[in-house]
Amino acid sequence: MTTTQGVADAIAQSLLPEFDQEMAATRRVLERTPEAQAAWQPHPKSMTLGRLADHLAELPGWVAATLEGTEVDLAPPGGSPYQPPVFKSLQETLRTFDENVAKARAVLAACSDADMMVPWSLKRGGETVMTLPRVAVLRGFCLNHLIHHRGQFTVFLRLQNVPLPQVYGPTADSPMM
Numbered sequence: 001m002t003t004t005q006g007v008a009d010a011i012a013q014s015l016l017p018e019f020d021q022e023m024a025a026t027r028r029v030l031e032r033t034p035e036a037q038a039a040w041q042p043h044p045k046s047m048t049l050g051r052l053a054d055h056l057a058e059l060p061g062w063v064a065a066t067l068e069g070t071e072v073d074l075a076p077p078g079g080s081p082y083q084p085p086v087f088k089s090l091q092e093t094l095r096t097f098d099e100n101v102a103k104a105r106a107v108l109a110a111c112s113d114a115d116m117m118v119p120w121s122l123k124r125g126g127e128t129v130m131t132l133p134r135v136a137v138l139r140g141f142c143l144n145h146l147i148h149h150r151g152q153f154t155v156f157l158r159l160q161n162v163p164l165p166q167v168y169g170p171t172a173d174s175p176m177m
Contacts, residue, residue: 009113011135019108022143023060023101026150028165029157030056030097031090037160038087049156050087056153057097058085059146063104066120066137067111073123108138 030053038050047055065072075081087093116135121128132140154164163173 009111009116011113011116012108012111015135015138016105016109018143019063019105022147023105025165025167026056026146027094027097027101029150029153029167030094032157032162032165033090033093034157034160034162035090040156040160042156042159048087049153049160050093051084052149052153052156053090053093054085054087054096056146056149057093058100059142059149060097060104061100062142062145063138064100064107066134066142067107067115069120070118071121071123073126075125076123077126 033049033053035050038053039048041048062072073079085096111134116138117133119131120134120137121131122137122141123129130141150167154167157164164171166174
């Protein structure tokens with residue numbers, strides 16, 4: 001990655017406040033994970049609550065993977081396919097999330113506008129699924145993906161009668177400010 005005189009450029013600087021806000025909201029939601037219900041799923045085709053929590057914890061790591069490379073192959077020819085993490089504990093999930101957020105933020109903060117425009121590809125079995133500029137991958141594949149699954153996770157929590165924290169404003173479980 002290149003930087004302009006050691007200072008990140010405008011794209012990264014404009015994304016950092018959104019990144020910080022979304023990561024803080026995601027952590028508040030993840031903190032509510034009921035460990036005893038980790039194997040619960042609302043439908044046989046749905047992820048388990050624990051798997052979804054771990055997915056939320058791993059998604060910030062995709063920011064660094066996007067900015068430090070030019071492709072990810074989920075099932076590389078001759079290599080091992082991507083294996084999702086297995087939920088062990090809320091403490092481990094939060095630790096993974098915090099580590100991924102810290103690394104992602106540092107990499108993002110150091111990213112130049114030129115770095116953001118580098119094409120990045122998602123592949124599966126050597127076949128290209130998509131190629132977009134890194135900035136589009138960050139917004140769509142990383143941040144929007146995380147926001148989508150966080151919303152899904154709040155539904156899972158609601159179905160388990162877990163009070164929801166504020167995300168973009170008060171919830172039915174939090175007082176008005």
